[in-house]
Amino acid sequence: MQKTEYDAIVVGSGPNGFAAAITLKQQGLSVLLVEGKKELGGGMRTKALTLPGFIHDVCSAVHPMAVLSPFLNSLSLEKFGLELIHPKCAAAHPFDDGTAGVLNGSVEDTANGLGKDREAYLNFMGPVVHELPKLLPDLLGPFPLPKYPLALAKFGLKALPSATWIARRFETKQARGLWGGMAAHAIQPLENLTTAAIGLMLMAAGHVAGWPIPKGGSQSLANALSAVFLSLGGEIQTDNMVKSIDQLPPAKVFLFDTTPRQLVSIAGNKLRSSYISRLDKYRYGMGVFKVDWALSEPIPFTADACRSAGTVHLGNTLEEIAATEKSTSQGKQAQNPYVLLSQPSLFDKTRAPDGKHTVWAYCHVPNGSTEDMTDAIENQVERFAPGFKDTIIGRSTMNTAQMQDYNPNYIGGDINGGIQDIYQLYTRPVLSASPYRTSAEGIYICSSSTPPGGGVHGMSGYHAAKQALIDVFKIKLK
Missing domain, CATH: 3.50.50.60 (FAD/NAD(P)-binding domain)
Structure with missing residues (x-):
């Protein structure tokens, strides 16, 4: 037929x-x-x-x-x-001393939490947030023939450098760490050119439209x-x-x-x-090792801001994140990895039984690595939330091979294609x-x-x- x-x-x-x-x-x-x-x-x-x-x-x-x-x-x-849900705080980045950098809804609110880096953050992000809506068709497409060439050029001057170069604008560990956690979404060494583009887009997105679930x-x-x-x-x-x-x-x-x-x-x-x-x-780039947890209660983060954030970046200082991402990209698995964590049940009660919670997290690993990173990830969470391990009542893990088996596009665990x-x-x-x-x-x-x-x-x-x-x-x- x-x-x-x-x-x-x-x-x-x-x-x-x-x-x-x-x-x-x-x-x-x-x-x-x-x-x-x-x-x-x-x-x-x-x-x-x-x-x-x-x-x-x-x-x-x-x-x-x-x-x-x-x-x-x-x-x-x-x-x-x-239906999209907007957490009270888009993202938080805790430090060992119990403080945190926080990505809030407005540029001003975020800047106000960065101490002496307030003006530096306003000068860096303010113009980007103002121009981003009209630049999106060019930025989210093939190599652009810009409708707004001057605005796009100004964006490019901030986006093309490495994340570590841009970090020189900031002095406080809160601003530098918050920036490093954003840029590490690039899944490559923070010294690489254009890693600033990833951090810039994600931070601007938080200010323009939020990080919804x-x-x-x-x-x-x-x-x-x-x-x-x-x-x-x-x-x-x-x-x-x-x-x-x-x-x-x-x-x-x-x-x-x-x-x-x-x-x-x-x-x-x-x-x-x-x-x-x-x-x-x-x-293809670095892969990911992912853990999902069922918890008896919310993660007991030391920093209050993390308890109201939809996303939490765990990696301490920018320097620590840069070192672990570089090492992992070279095939050497870090045991204090940068961890991306999402805690949706704080804001969406459909995700877990009453009073219980679900949490999602992953770290970067060498492409194709099947090393079990469960302990390393849980140790990082415990580092910033003492007592976290006692809340775990269920767990599921996926290494790079399992990620690729789940979705053939994730070659060696590379979720960015x-x-x-x-x-x-x-x-x-x-x-x-x-x-x-x-x-x-x-x-x-x-x-x-x-x-x-x-x-x-x-x-x-x-x-x-x-x-x-x-x-x-x-x-x-x-």
Whole structure:
């Protein structure tokens, strides 16, 4: 029997896969979205990982980039069941002496907690926060042809340096540590160029729109995107792990929400050997080791600010974070790792039984490492919250191999789809006038391995779909 032919098939239901599928479907095309797992969502999945009644985000948990995303904001996802919760404090960074640096809603509130670095923080972040909304379409896309070149140039002067270079602006450990914890989301040595860009975007996001969590877990965001797509008449197929493009129905275009390695495995027979050689040079970064806990009570942080923060960065001083991130990037696992921690049940009572709590945390590890970092992570939490270990009643862990098994895009545990350093910031996966096109007509890559890179924003999928619409369907979006 003849297979149904589609205008477009999108492989992968992460935020970028959904963004691509929705963008194409909005133009009236017939679109099939194919997901390898039984559940939709890619990194946006929520499960009972520890004990019955305790709900945990498997990967993404906090979504500052989602609320900045021009594409996601255009969908009115609240009409499709998404409810975002904004913690009292976006992020906190505790120190050994019981104090903490705090990312609050406004630039002024944050600056007021930084002592003699108050004016330095206002001068650094104030202009960025003022200009960010109009710069987002350029910053969250391929190499920009800026609408506001002067404003973008000023942003670039702060974003292109290393995080350690920018840290020279600050004197207090509170400001330096808070900045270091933000920049360490780059998952690379803080001495690398452009690590300041990650810290800058995350801090600005906290001031512009906050660091929200979806009520009920990140699966709620996936469910809302699915509802949008289905409301437009899109088709979804789950539990179909695509091994070869030849197993898919005929289509005019194929978009892959995968990293270059899976793209070659699935569609290599359609790609030019020269293009495959370029993809083979694509570099993956550090991996992560993740722990989820079921707790009998909230984490007893010494610093009060941490008890009202949705996200907590554990790493003490900027110098300590920089040293551990550099060591880990060189393949030497640090035993006092920088830890990213989310405590959603403080703000979302759907996550745990009454009075109990769920917590999510991970540290960076060498790519592909299977070393058990449970003790190291728990020791870091205990360091800033004495008595924490006594609250643990359940635990689930995932090393890099398990992360990759859960989501094939997480090569060696790399959750960013490839290292996002200066060499791969805009040239991901290859240097090209359009990084979303492949060497094969009608085949596109739409994952975080394309600009603007990692994060739950959907903009990679949106821009890939825009390119396909121009190339194949002669439709140009505004």
